[in-house]
Amino acid sequence: MLWAVVLAGSLGCYLLKLAGLSVPAAWVERPWVTRVVEFVPAALLAALVAVQAATSGPDLVVDGRLVGLAVAAVALALRAPFIVVLVLAGAAGALVHVLTG
Amino acid sequence: MPSSARTATLRDAVGLGVAVGLYGVAFGAAAAGAGLDTWQAVATSALMFTGASQFAMIGVLGAGGGAFSAVGSALLLGTRNTVYGVRLAPMLAPRGWLRRAGAAHWVIDETTAMAVAAPDRELGRLAFWVTGATIYLGWNVTTLIGSLGAAALGETAQAALDAVVPAAFLALLWPRLQRSAREPGVQRRVALGGAVIALALTPFVPAGVQVVLAVVAVALAGRPRRTATA
Numbered sequence: 001m002l003w004a005v006v007l008a009g010s011l012g013c014y015l016l017k018l019a020g021l022s023v024p025a026a027w028v029e030r031p032w033v034t035r036v037v038e039f040v041p042a043a044l045l046a047a048l049v050a051v052q053a054a055t056s057g058p059d060l061v062v063d064g065r066l067v068g069l070a071v072a073a074v075a076l077a078l079r080a081p082f083i084v085v086l087v088l089a090g091a092a093g094a095l096v097h098v099l100t101g
Numbered sequence: 102m103p104s105s106a107r108t109a110t111l112r113d114a115v116g117l118g119v120a121v122g123l124y125g126v127a128f129g130a131a132a133a134g135a136g137l138d139t140w141q142a143v144a145t146s147a148l149m150f151t152g153a154s155q156f157a158m159i160g161v162l163g164a165g166g167g168a169f170s171a172v173g174s175a176l177l178l179g180t181r182n183t184v185y186g187v188r189l190a191p192m193l194a195p196r197g198w199l200r201r202a203g204a205a206h207w208v209i210d211e212t213t214a215m216a217v218a219a220p221d222r223e224l225g226r227l228a229f230w231v232t233g234a235t236i237y238l239g240w241n242v243t244t245l246i247g248s249l250g251a252a253a254l255g256e257t258a259q260a261a262l263d264a265v266v267p268a269a270f271l272a273l274l275w276p277r278l279q280r281s282a283r284e285p286g287v288q289r290r291v292a293l294g295g296a297v298i299a300l301a302l303t304p305f306v307p308a309g310v311q312v313v314l315a316v317v318a319v320a321l322a323g324r325p326r327r328t329a330t331a
Contacts, residue, residue, distance in 0.1 A: 001168060002136065002137060002138075002141055002162070003141065004168060005158065005162065005168045005171050005172055006137070006141050006144055006145050006148070006149075006158075007144075007148070008168075008172050009145075009149055009154070009158050009171065009172045009175040009176070010144070010145065010148035010149040011148075012172060012175070012176045012179065013149050013150075013151050013154050013175060013176065013179040013182070014148070014149075014205065014206060016176065016179040016180060016182050016183045017151075017179070017182045017183065017185075017186055017205040017206065017208040017209075018186070018201070018202065018205040019183050019186065020182060020183040020184065020185060020186015020187045020188075020189070020190070020205070020208060021186040021187075021189065021190050021193070021195065021201050021204060021205050021208065022186075022201065022205075023187070025187045025190070028183060028184055028187045029184075029187060031325035032325055033184075034184060034325070035322060035324075035325040036319050036322075037180050037181050037183070037184050038181075038184075038283070038322075039287065039288065039291045039318075039319040039322040040177055040178065040180060040181065040316060040319055041153060041178060041181060041273075041274075041277060042274065042277050042278070042288045042289075042291040042292040042295065042318075043291050043292065043294065043295030043315050043316050043317075043318035043319050044153075044157060044174060044177055044178055044295060044312065044315060044316060045153065045157075045178075045270050045273050045274040045277075045292070045295075046274055046291075046292035046293065046294075046295040046296040046299075046315070046318075047295040047296055047298065047299035047311065047312045047315030047318075048156070048157060048160045048174075048267075048270045048299075048312055049267050049270040049271050049274060049296060050295075050296035050297075050299045050300050051160070051164055051299050051300070051303065051311060051312055052160055052163075052164070052266050052267035052270060053267035054300065055164065055300070055303045057164075057165060057308065058303060058304045058305075058308075059303075059304070060300060060303060060304070064260055064263070064264055065263050065264045065266075065267055067264070068264025068265070068267070068268055069264070069267045069268055069271060071268075072267075072268035072271050072272065073271060076271065076272060076275045082120075082123070082124060082272050083123055085268055085271075085272050086127055086265050086268055086269060086272070089264050089265055089267075089268030090261035090262065090264050090265040090268075091261065092264060093260050093261050093262075093263055093264020093265070094257050094258065094260050094261035094264070096260075096264075097256075097257055097260030097261075098257060
């Protein structure tokens with residue numbers, strides 16, 4: 001199953017890239033299309049942030065991940081580099097795990 | 102072409118490539134956490150090669166989501182590469198299907214940004230290929246490192262990794278919400294809508310489906326403005 005997901009997802013993403021180089025620009029550069037495409041990442045990435053940080057299966061949960069996310073937000077606001085953001089978030093999550101373990 | 106402009110383009114392209122390549126460690130580790138073995142993680146980086154889609158796919162799988170939600174979320178995030186391709190096509194003007202097929206694989210956020218920012222067409226092409234090559238190499242090597250490293254993690258380190266994944270998504274989202282982005286207010290509204298929709302649906306839909314359905318939040322962006330279609 002995992003291999004099928006990896007290969008189908010990869011093929012689909014590749015065809016989306018290839019389409020951009022291959023189809024007439026007028027097909028894609030319509031106001032509605034470009035607007036939707038421009039805002040899809042914000043909707044999906046925010047949904048993934050929320051689901052990864054605050055859910056477990058069908059349940060909403062609060063644990064070290066949410067603390068890590070808050071730490072990451074502060075680090076990002078202070079313009080910390082990507083890798084520093086991740087290390088701080090991970091450290092916060094691990095700390096909560098140890099304290100509440 | 103002045104050689105200093107060429108050197109500057111090369112330096113910027115390699116610098117960005119190295120920096121972005123490091124994200125691969127986070128992807129490799131997160132992929133391992135989601136149940137992908139090392140071969141699957143590296144295959145994803147080598148074949149899909151578009152960061153946000155890769156993270157989305159393993160994010161959905163890690164949350165227990167099904168194949169359709171995992172592939173669907175990856176494809177939705179992959180649509181912007183189509184728009185990038187349209188913008189790059191006149192600059193790259195790849196001759197023959199083989200070159201076009203090769204160039205297409207490297208049409209991503211970073212190569213597009215570097216190519217479009219270059220001062221002329223020739224430097225733009227150079228920036229595209231050098232950025233693409235550097236990122237492709239770094240991204241795959243660091244995915245391998247991250248995947249192998251995650252296998253050696255204990256329970257506390259696993260808790261750390263669990264906290265790293267949402268932070269990685271936030272880091273991908275963050276630049277889109279800043280004042281320097283186009284229409285940051287609208288981006289924030291759409292992002293908040295996406296998060297609220299996903300959380301509200303979580304108890305009621307199979308895992309992962311809420312992520313795909315959150316795409317309806319783009320409706321919050323409203324109508325296209327006549328001037329917004331550059």
